[in-house]
Amino acid sequence: MxxxxxxxxxxxxxxxxTSILSxxxxxxxxxxxxxxxINYNKIHRWKMVTTWPPNFPVLGEAANLFAxxxxxxxxxxxxxxxxxxxxxxxxxxxxxxVASGTVEMGCGAAYYWTGKSPxxxxxxxxxxxxxxxxxxxxLVSGGGYELWKEVYARFNLIPLMGGNSGVQMGGWxxxxxxxxxxxxxxxxxxxxxxxxxxxxxxxxxxLVAGSELYTSLERGVIDALEWVGPYHDYKxxxxxxxxxxxxxGWHEPGTELEFFMNNKAYEKLSSDLKExxxxxxxRIQNWMLAEFDFQNAIYYQKILEEEKVExxxxxKPVLDSLKNYTVQSLEEVIGSDPISKxxxxxxxxxxxxxxxxxxxxxxxxxxxxxx
Amino acid sequence: MxxxxxxxxxxxxxxxxTSILSxxxxxxxxxxxxxxxINYNKIHRWKMVTTWPPNFPVLGEAANLFAxxxxxxxxxxxxxxxxxxxxxxxxxxxxxxVASGTVEMGCGAAYYWTGKSPxxxxxxxxxxxxxxxxxxxxLVSGGGYELWKEVYARFNLIPLMGGNSGVQMGGWxxxxxxxxxxxxxxxxxxxxxxxxxxxxxxxxxxLVAGSELYTSLERGVIDALEWVGPYHDYKxxxxxxxxxxxxxGWHEPGTELEFFMNNKAYEKLSSDLKExxxxxxxRIQNWMLAEFDFQNAIYYQKILEEEKVExxxxxKPVLDSLKNYTVQSLEEVIGSDPISKxxxxxxxxxxxxxxxxxxxxxxxxxxxxxx
Numbered sequence: 001m002x003x004x005x006x007x008x009x010x011x012x013x014x015x016x017x018t019s020i021l022s023x024x025x026x027x028x029x030x031x032x033x034x035x036x037x038i039n040y041n042k043i044h045r046w047k048m049v050t051t052w053p054p055n056f057p058v059l060g061e062a063a064n065l066f067a068x069x070x071x072x073x074x075x076x077x078x079x080x081x082x083x084x085x086x087x088x089x090x091x092x093x094x095x096x097x098v099a100s101g102t103v104e105m106g107c108g109a110a111y112y113w114t115g116k117s118p119x120x121x122x123x124x125x126x127x128x129x130x131x132x133x134x135x136x137x138x139l140v141s142g143g144g145y146e147l148w149k150e151v152y153a154r155f156n157l158i159p160l161m162g163g164n165s166g167v168q169m170g171g172w173x174x175x176x177x178x179x180x181x182x183x184x185x186x187x188x189x190x191x192x193x194x195x196x197x198x199x200x201x202x203x204x205x206x207l208v209a210g211s212e213l214y215t216s217l218e219r220g221v222i223d224a225l226e227w228v229g230p231y232h233d234y235k236x237x238x239x240x241x242x243x244x245x246x247x248x249g250w251h252e253p254g255t256e257l258e259f260f261m262n263n264k265a266y267e268k269l270s271s272d273l274k275e276x277x278x279x280x281x282x283r284i285q286n287w288m289l290a291e292f293d294f295q296n297a298i299y300y301q302k303i304l305e306e307e308k309v310e311x312x313x314x315x316k317p318v319l320d321s322l323k324n325y326t327v328q329s330l331e332e333v334i335g336s337d338p339i340s341k342x343x344x345x346x347x348x349x350x351x352x353x354x355x356x357x358x359x360x361x362x363x364x365x366x367x368x369x370x371x
Numbered sequence: 372m373x374x375x376x377x378x379x380x381x382x383x384x385x386x387x388x389t390s391i392l393s394x395x396x397x398x399x400x401x402x403x404x405x406x407x408x409i410n411y412n413k414i415h416r417w418k419m420v421t422t423w424p425p426n427f428p429v430l431g432e433a434a435n436l437f438a439x440x441x442x443x444x445x446x447x448x449x450x451x452x453x454x455x456x457x458x459x460x461x462x463x464x465x466x467x468x469v470a471s472g473t474v475e476m477g478c479g480a481a482y483y484w485t486g487k488s489p490x491x492x493x494x495x496x497x498x499x500x501x502x503x504x505x506x507x508x509x510l511v512s513g514g515g516y517e518l519w520k521e522v523y524a525r526f527n528l529i530p531l532m533g534g535n536s537g538v539q540m541g542g543w544x545x546x547x548x549x550x551x552x553x554x555x556x557x558x559x560x561x562x563x564x565x566x567x568x569x570x571x572x573x574x575x576x577x578l579v580a581g582s583e584l585y586t587s588l589e590r591g592v593i594d595a596l597e598w599v600g601p602y603h604d605y606k607x608x609x610x611x612x613x614x615x616x617x618x619x620g621w622h623e624p625g626t627e628l629e630f631f632m633n634n635k636a637y638e639k640l641s642s643d644l645k646e647x648x649x650x651x652x653x654r655i656q657n658w659m660l661a662e663f664d665f666q667n668a669i670y671y672q673k674i675l676e677e678e679k680v681e682x683x684x685x686x687k688p689v690l691d692s693l694k695n696y697t698v699q700s701l702e703e704v705i706g707s708d709p710i711s712k713x714x715x716x717x718x719x720x721x722x723x724x725x726x727x728x729x730x731x732x733x734x735x736x737x738x739x740x741x742x
Binding site for chain 2: 073074131132133134247253270272279282298301353355362363368
């Protein structure tokens with residue numbers, strides 16, 4: 001491919017949110033232009049409101065890391081003060097707070113904002129949808145990020161990729177799931193689309209605050225819950241009070257996290273700081289999945305070997321039923337919202353292409369090395 | 372986790388190659404320190420020698436992108452001129468050229484340098500080893516990058532992660548592979564450890580330059596070859612002259628690419644530019660797998676639907692034999708080289724932990740969505 005063609009392509013689909021062309025003028029010219037327009041004495045002070053408890057493992061840590069990277073890269077010219085959920089505003093007010101411009105930046109997961117626009121959830125987790133690697137490819141190279149920007153632009157926000165959890169676990173159950181009938185009457189903490197899906201199977205999707213989950217499961221207020229994965233679940237102590245740990249997390253096969261910025265605040269940054277912010281996002285995108293996989297592998301071993309928890313797989317017919325209910329739920333979402341339809345059809349098209357290729361590669365390889 | 376504990380942990384194992392602690396002084400102090408030590412008028416001009424033809428799809432593009440990102444983030448204060456293989460020095464002299472300090476930076480894949488140190492190959496591709504996601508977790512969070520730095524430090528080099536190809540294809544064959552016996556007398560272009568493995572099965576691993584591959588396969592000089600994946604393979608036209616396209620790429624389950632810098636050149640950079648270079652590496656690390664997956668999915672569809680190539684899977688007993696030969700080959704490598712032993716044992720320990728967890732998550736999920 002010729003350099004020009006490549007650059008043209010890059011702008012359309014390749015590097016998330018970064019206009020590369022302006023960096024491709026001959027060295028001398030760019031050099032003069034940039035040093036002329038950057039005011040190295042200007043210090044930007046931003047606030048970031050997050051939806052996590054302060055310093056929450058991995059997710060809150062990512063917000064801190066983002067701020068630290070940006071501070072270091074910018075030589076202290078862009079300083080971002082990170083606030084845990086509730087420290088400045090309640091966690092779920094982060095979106096509105098940044099949209100209004102009261103605060104410059106936020107951190108969360110796009111499915112928290114389905115009340116604002118149902119299309120947001122396609123940028124976080126879709127049951128039976130893409131895993132982390134597919135979603136990253138769709139966002140970075142496949143045009144997904146451009147759609148995300150379109151959805152958030154209505155709220156004066158610019159999204160940034162903020163990492164991925166990888167395939168989550170299916171949750172902790174005190175009832176065995178042998179058939180889809182076993183969901184009837186089951187009280188489970190499971191938010192988002194996953195919750196809608198199990199409700200179609202006759203379960204009750206219950207809302208419980210994180211701090212009350214342990215007690216609720218212990219006292220039988222709920223029969224089951226899903227949280228994140230072995231690392232976070234172990235810290236919550238669920239292995240002490242639940243009988244079974246189910247896999248895989250059909251409802252969250254690779255949950256994408258996010259940062260979001262007020263567009264006016266972003267536009268005030270010089271071109272170098274904009275590029276620094278984009279790079280920090282991509283660095284967190286790479287770091288988080290690595291960190292989740294690393295911690296989860298260690299804590300899964302603890303759960304299995306030290307705690308002797310019984311790990312079970314959902315039976316295939318149960319998963320088939322849940323998949324059918326998922327298709328119905330998704331049709332309800334896109335049936336009443338044109339932008340959701342547009343995003344989901346793009347998403348589905350990529351998922352199909354990626355699945356065909358993955359069958360031969362990642363999937364075949366996992367099966368090959370399976371013991 | 373407390374902030375202090377988190378930061379301490381980060382330095383040991385979390386964020387690849389970045390000392391975070393120095394960025395965590397109170398805002399004011401850091402701010403003053405950094406603006407005092409950064410000379411915003413200083414312009415660094417670096418050269419990067421690559422092992423790829425100029426602007427080679429994905430791999431050469433990544434080198435260009437790296438330079439463009441760094442230029443933009445640094446406001447034109449770190450300018451990296453990228454040279455295709457052979458433009459300044461022959462491709463495989465990149466390592467020595469940067470080690471000697473003649474040029475500041477290089478781009479390649481660590482298994483090219485097994486002649487310098489056999490341990491380098493563990494940072495590129497190991498047959499039946501880690502795929503891209505596992506390798507990224509090992510490098511970023513599991514301590515792998517620290518070992519990589521240790522191996523390269525002997526050559527005055529600092530490595531940087533430079534992307535991953537994902538699971539490659541098994542190659543193009545003009546002979547059917549029904550049993551391990553079919554490797555006897557097979558002439559195949561396959562470099563590195565994969566080549567050593569098929570030689571144990573009685574094949575001849577032949578060295579053929581990229582530019583001569585098409586003609587060699589067409590004329591029967593070789594019976595088989597492996598190149599990269601559907602995107603690159605299609606551009607080479609192998610589908611026109613080969614009978615079978617085999618999967619999966621047991622020999623390169625997730626090949627890591629790299630940048631490497633002369634350590635003296637790196638030390639001359641101010642702290643902001645060092646952080647910028649580290650971030651560009653992580654951004655490429657995330658971008659490349661996304662781009663490979665995206666392009667490969669599209670080109671695999673072309674190969675399958677437009678070109679009607681017969682895609683075959685290696686039979687299980689063949690893969691089992693190749694795996695046994697791989698174990699032998701790896702024992703030969705580590706038997707004679709203590710640093711290889713140290714690296715491989717660390718690698719193998721993580722692969723085992725990650726595989727146990729992946730069985731329940733990524734692997735179970737791929738199997739779940741398989742049609």
